[in-house]
Amino acid sequence: MKALILIPLLFGLSASTPLQDPVPLAKKEPPTFHPAFLGMFHGDKLPGFDMLNADGTTTPASSLAGQRTILALCPPNLLDQPDSALKTKLAAIQKRYADYGVRMVSIVNWMSPEEFRTAAAKHATAIPWPVYGDPSQPYKGDPNDAQARMDHGKTTLLGKLSGGGMTPALPSCILIDGESKLVGSFFLMQSDEQVQEGLGNLLLRSGVKLNERDQPRKVAPDSAWVRPKPREVEAPVTLIAEGKPAPDFEMKTAAGKTVKLSDYKGKTVVLDFWATWCGPCKAALPHANELAAKYRDQGVVVLASCTNDDPAEFASFVDKEAGHYPELSFACDMLGRSPERASRRLYGVSGIPQMFVINKDGVVAAAVTGYMKGEVLFDAALAKAGIRIDEAILKQAEEDLRKRERPR
Numbered sequence: 001m002k003a004l005i006l007i008p009l010l011f012g013l014s015a016s017t018p019l020q021d022p023v024p025l026a027k028k029e030p031p032t033f034h035p036a037f038l039g040m041f042h043g044d045k046l047p048g049f050d051m052l053n054a055d056g057t058t059t060p061a062s063s064l065a066g067q068r069t070i071l072a073l074c075p076p077n078l079l080d081q082p083d084s085a086l087k088t089k090l091a092a093i094q095k096r097y098a099d100y101g102v103r104m105v106s107i108v109n110w111m112s113p114e115e116f117r118t119a120a121a122k123h124a125t126a127i128p129w130p131v132y133g134d135p136s137q138p139y140k141g142d143p144n145d146a147q148a149r150m151d152h153g154k155t156t157l158l159g160k161l162s163g164g165g166m167t168p169a170l171p172s173c174i175l176i177d178g179e180s181k182l183v184g185s186f187f188l189m190q191s192d193e194q195v196q197e198g199l200g201n202l203l204l205r206s207g208v209k210l211n212e213r214d215q216p217r218k219v220a221p222d223s224a225w226v227r228p229k230p231r232e233v234e235a236p237v238t239l240i241a242e243g244k245p246a247p248d249f250e251m252k253t254a255a256g257k258t259v260k261l262s263d264y265k266g267k268t269v270v271l272d273f274w275a276t277w278c279g280p281c282k283a284a285l286p287h288a289n290e291l292a293a294k295y296r297d298q299g300v301v302v303l304a305s306c307t308n309d310d311p312a313e314f315a316s317f318v319d320k321e322a323g324h325y326p327e328l329s330f331a332c333d334m335l336g337r338s339p340e341r342a343s344r345r346l347y348g349v350s351g352i353p354q355m356f357v358i359n360k361d362g363v364v365a366a367a368v369t370g371y372m373k374g375e376v377l378f379d380a381a382l383a384k385a386g387i388r389i390d391e392a393i394l395k396q397a398e399e400d401l402r403k404r405e406r407p408r
Contacts, residue, residue, distance in 0.1 A: 030187070030190065030194065031187065031198075032186065032187060032190065032194045032195070032197040032198030032201070033184055033185065033186040033187070033197075033198030033199070033201050033202055033220075034184055034185050034186075035183075035184040035220075035224060035225050036182075036184065036185070037168070037172070037174050037182060037184065037185040038161065038162040038163065038167075038168060039162060039163045040182045041182070041227045041228075042182060042183060042184055042205070042225050042227070043181055043182065043227075044181065044182050045179070045180055045181050045182075046061055046064070046161075046176055046180045046181070046182065047061075047160055047161060047163065048060065048061060048062065048160070049061050049157050049160040049161060050135050050157075051107055051132035051133070051134075051135070051157070052113055052116060052117075052132055052133035052134060052135040053132065053133075054116075054117055054120035054121060054124055054131075054133075055117075056113070056117055058135050059132065061180070062180065064105065064176065064180055065178065065179060065180045066178055067101065067102075067103050067178055068100075068101060068102045068103065068175065068176070068177055068178060068183075068203075068206055068208070069102070069103045069104075069105055069175070069176050070093065070094075070097075070102060070103070070104050070105070070173060070174075070175055070199075071105050071106075071107065071173065071174050071175075071176060072090055072104065072105070072106045072107070072171060072172075072173050072188070073106075073107050073109060073158070073161075073168065073170055073171060073172045073173070073174075074086060074106050074107065074108050074109065074170060074171045075108070075109065075110055075170045075171060076108060076109075076110055076111050076115075076119070078090075078106060078108055078127070078131070078171075079108055079111075079116075079119040079120060079122075079123045079124065079127075079131070080119060080123075085189075086171055086188075086189075087127065089188060089189070089195070090104060090106065090129075090188075091128070092192070093195065093199065094128070094129055096196075096214070097199070097203070097214075100203065100208050100210070101208075102175075102203070102208070103129070104129040104130075105129060105130050105131075105132070106127070106129065106130070106131045106132070107131075107132045107133065107134070107157065108120075108131060108132070108133050108134070109133075109134050109156075109157060109158055109170060110134075110170075111133060111134070112137060112138050113133065113134075113135055113136075113137065116133030116134070117133075120133065134156055134157040134158070135157070136155050136156045136157060139152040139153075153167065171188050171189065172185065172188070173185060173186050173187075173188045173199075174186075175199070175202040175203070175206065177206050177207075183202045183203075183205055183206045184201075184202045184205070186198035186199045186202055196214065196216065197216045197217060197218070198216075200214055200215060200216035201216050201219060201220050204216070204219060205220075205225060234339060234344070234350070236350065237344055237348040237349070237350050238348045239347070239348040239349065239350075239354075239367060240346070240347045240348050240356075240364055240367075241364070242364050242365060242366060242367065242384075243363060243364065244363065244364050245362055245363055245364075246261060246269075246271070246356065246358040246362050246363065246364050247261075247342070247346035247347070248260055248261045248262045249261060249333070249342040249346060250334075251305050251306075251331035251332055251333055251334070251342075252311070252331065252332055252334055253329065253330070253331055253332075254314065254315045254318040254319065254322075254330060254332075259303075259331045261303070261358070262362075264301055264303070265362065266360055267299055267300070267301050267360065268298070268299055268300045268301070268357070268358070268359055268360055268382065268385045268386070268387060269300075269301055269302075269303055269357075269358040270300060270301070270302040270303065270355060270356070270357055270358075270378075270382070271303050271304075271305065271355070271356045271357075271358055272288075272302065272303070272304045272305070272353055272354070272355040272356075273304075273305050273307045273343040273347070273349050273352050273353060273354045273355075274304055274305075274306060274307070274352055274353040275306055275307060275308050275309040275352055276306065276309055276310075276313045276314055276316075276317040277309065277313070278352055278353060281352070281353050282321075285321075285324070285325055285328065286325075287373075288302070288325070288328060289325040289326070289327045289328055290327075291378055291379070292327040292328060293327045294379075295379075295382060295387060296327075298387050298388060299360075300382065300387060302328075303331065304328070304329075304330055304331060305331055305332070305333050305342065305343065306330060306331065306332040306333065307333045307341050307342070307343040307344075307349070307352065308336070308337050308341060308343065308344075308352065309332070309336060309337070310336060310337075311332050311334055311336060314330065314332040315332075317330075318330050351369070353369075354367070354369055355367065355368045355369070355378065355381070356368075357381045357382055357384060357385050358385070359384075359385040359386065360385070360386070365381075365384040365385040366381035366382075366384040366385070367381075368381045370404070372400075372403075372404075374400075375397075375400045376393045376396050376397050376400060377397050377400050377401070379393050379394075379397065380393065380394055380397035
């Protein structure tokens with residue numbers, strides 16, 4: 001079976017065993033820069049790709065060689081909204097660092113070539129640095145065909161820049177040196193002081209001699225620029241079988257309350273393992289929100305356990321995103337990325353997201369991996385735990401399974 005978009009299923013946490021004076025999870029101070037960007041690390045050469053000019057011709061990324069360059073990957077509002085905060089921030093950076101021989105270049109994404117040329121003809125002349133677009137056409141295939149969408153994504157400018165992996169949130173800014181090698185990335189949509197701190201560290205590392213005004217408060221040590229060793233590949237594990245008792249384990253909410261699977265004794269529990277870094281997980285949250293509400297009246301609770309992740313990242317994600325999903329709450333396995341995390345050690349999960357249906361007797365009734373828009377496999381899995389599911393949905397689930405098994 002080819003790669004599928006996977007979905008986490010989440011729900012409100014039980015308040016049946018509240019703790020006194022819960023301690024919120026610690027939150028990290030926001031980083032101002034990173035020595036990496038996507039799959040590249042400090043010192044890696046920028047991959048090859050073409051940039052679209054306003055006249056419809058293209059310019060190779062190799063043309064950026066010869067000068068330190070701030071490459072700002074931007075959404076359409078750089079052109080659509082000439083007075084946007086994005087343009088104001090980039091203009092301030094360009095003005096501040098131009099005397100150091102640093103060039104600003106923007107690439108506008110998420111626009112068709114035709115849309116870019118039209119917008120650039122109207123607004124690009126008001127931007128005092130080069131502005132390019134993505135020469136690839138937008139995806140026009142079946143929106144439910146996840147494999148086709150991913151294949152197309154590899155052909156886009158962002159896809160080529162990311163090596164075919166997950167593309168970045170925009171705007172994103174990187175600094176490259178005169179040999180088109182990555183110095184690092186910095187976080188643009190922060191305070192001016194934080195931008196100065198991040199970009200200042202990158203410029204110092206690239207050999208720029210900054211004056212006192214532009215010096216960062218803290219200069220990163222040499223150890224920050226050492227490429228980390230690849231993570232060891234974990235030994236294979238076997239997914240827990242249906243019919244086995246669901247192992248109990250502890251998690252914490254973002255507020256610091258302890259939550260255990262056994263807190264839901266007598267309920268039908270949908271247990272989903274997910275992580276904040278999992279793009280498909282986050283993209284599927286609206287569906288999870290709908291599902292959680294749909295079966296709540298039948299005593300179903302949907303519990304998400306953030307796994308293989310940093311608890312601080314979990315707390316930050318919940319703080320920013322939970323309000324968008326009123327039916328959902330989140331819990332975190334505090335063992336983080338340890339091989340002893342519950343998802344791996346107790347449930348045999350080697351890839352996420354992974355969902356289990358646990359019946360009222362605490363037994364694993366079903367397991368579902370993967371989701372594509374429009375599927376009802378999660379609903380059908382609940383039927384194995386005695387939840388009433390419409391017959392039409394069960395028939396649709398049979399067809400969904402057949403679709404998964406068809407070669408692409």
